[in-house]
């Protein structure tokens with residue numbers, strides 16, 4: 106345990122068991138609502154409430170730039186990070202649309218965007234204007250990674266204080282699939298070739314170059330796989346570090362965390378390596394089309410709720426999965442029991 110990280114208690118197993126027993130009194134064959142029942146039980150354990158509520162959710166999108174974008178590893182220019190932040194502010198991005206559908210409280214946090222941003226509508230918590238180029242030097246110093254973790258913790262704290270009951274964390278950062286693929290290769294020991302993917306759409310020779318850049322950065326930066334903070338600082342990103350902090354702070358406050366796609370899951374794996382007690386607080390929203398996501402999910406023994414071939418980021422897949430959490434919560438609170446509805450139970454004639 107590191108002083109910069111909050112204490113995370115074990116989930117409330119007694120409460121989870123109460124929820125599980127209650128589910129078996131409801132008017133349905135036992136277990137017939139499948140994974141929705143498991144979801145309800147885990148929400149009870151996370152929140153410590155027999156009838157957990159998950160609304161309103163918070164969506165926090167962390168934005169930052171990556172020095173490695175200079176190597177041509179993305180299909181889009183670095184300027185798109187700031188331009189998309191402006192789009193989040195005016196409400197036109199996919200995450201704005203989906204956040205509105207679920208009644209989420211949306212916050213956009215600049216933890217390291219290189220270009221100018223709108224003065225209003227963004228939480229300015231910038232650690233530095235983008236990381237250094239991980240192909241040439243450490244992306245961040247350790248204290249910068251810790252500062253970005255602290256920014257993420259503050260965002261989760263704001264969401265909790267605002268009364269939000271579930272945290273969805275998204276990211277925006279051109280070239281962040283390069284950073285997260287590099288981190289994942291170190292954290293899992295998997296080959297870069299087996300997990301690198303198109304991100305925003307690189308293919309062919311550009312994808313081969315992205316792979317080669319990651320492979321040589323792993324050798325040159327040589328992070329210690331047993332030291333998640335070292336991996337994060339040398340290869341990661343400011344928004345990835347902020348996600349780590351937000352997950353940890355939410356769990357410390359007994360808020361369920363709905364994890365988004367590839368980058369979000371690499372951040373989740375990093376956070377779990379820093380603090381294994383985090384794992385049961387995480388619910389995985391969807392399986393991204395980015396090939397490395399399967400490796401990250403497997404390393405966390407996670408089975409996501411949706412499989413929609415999304416690969417956007419921003420928290421979009423998690424926001425789309427959120428209604429399943431609401432349904433799990435409503436099922437517990439609103440379904441009639443066999444007794445109340447006068448329905449005969451199994452085996453009784």
Ligand SMILES: O=C(O)c1ccc[n+]([C@@H]2O[C@H](COP(=O)([O-])O)[C@@H](O)[C@H]2O)c1
Nearest residue numbers: 179278280282304305366367393417418
């Ligand atoms: O969430 C995902 O699974 C995901 C997969 C591929 C790309 N993205 C998004 O695309 C950007 C990174 O892609 P790239 O090609 O610039 O590394 C970044 O802004 C992410 O939000 C997100």
Ligand SMILES: Cc1cc2nc[nH]c2cc1C
Nearest residue numbers: 181185277305417418419
């Ligand atoms: C347009 C665009 C939107 C995004 N949202 C998250 N990552 C993104 C990357 C691009 C390029």
